Amino acid sequence: MKRFLCLLLCVLAVAACKTHQTADAITEADEQFMRESIRLSVESVAHGGGPFGAVIVKDGEIIAARANSVTIDNDPTAHAEINAIREACRKLGTFDLDDCVIYTSCEPCPMCLGAIYWAGIDRIYYANTRKDAEDIDFADNFIYEELSKPISKRDIPFIQLLRDEAQAAFKAWTEKDDRREY
Numbered sequence: 381m382k383r384f385l386c387l388l389l390c391v392l393a394v395a396a397c398k399t400h401q402t403a404d405a406i407t408e409a410d411e412q413f414m415r416e417s418i419r420l421s422v423e424s425v426a427h428g429g430g431p432f433g434a435v436i437v438k439d440g441e442i443i444a445a446r447a448n449s450v451t452i453d454n455d456p457t458a459h460a461e462i463n464a465i466r467e468a469c470r471k472l473g474t475f476d477l478d479d480c481v482i483y484t485s486c487e488p489c490p491m492c493l494g495a496i497y498w499a500g501i502d503r504i505y506y507a508n509t510r511k512d513a514e515d516i517d518f519a520d521n522f523i524y525e526e527l528s529k530p531i532s533k534r535d536i537p538f539i540q541l542l543r544d545e546a547q548a549a550f551k552a553w554t555e556k557d558d559r560r561e562y
Contacts, residue, residue, distance in 0.1 A: 430518075443471055444464040487508065490523045
């Protein structure tokens with residue numbers, strides 16, 4: 381049994397190495413795409429937006445390139461990654477970006493990370509870290525901490541209401557023959 385577990389761990393480690401690109405495998409194209417996301421972040425600051433940019437690439441071509449527009453659009457969800465995901469989905473006519481890569485000028489916040497996972501993006505390249513963002517007063521750690529708390533201990537009260545009535549939509553979804561899975 382011990383031998384089997386060791387073998388399994390080795391197989392998983394090799395698989396993980398194959399799916400995660402190392403610094404040695406970073407190409408000039410990767411650097412160019414990242415420089416574009418950084419350029420967008422600098423340009424955003426100059427035009428009243430936040431200091432974040434994101435580029436989504438498919439098959440070596442930029443599909444979407446957007447900056448943070450939270451303050452410009454008065455939209456707290458208008459982060460660079462979210463804006464880029466929305467643009468890429470519109471251009472490609474799909475919500476599934478599984479053949480895409482995102483280059484972002486900063487490690488994604490929890491909202492953006494969730495959106496990246498939901499979109500099925502294959503790989504994330506980032507420049508600044510969340511600690512770098514925290515150093516300029518963009519602190520996301522409180523959200524990570526909130527997510528790890530039980531619902532009853534979170535800072536914003538969570539109050540469940542009318543669950544039995546809400547189940548109607550879930551029932552309709554499971555009974556729908558032509559539903560589009562995601």
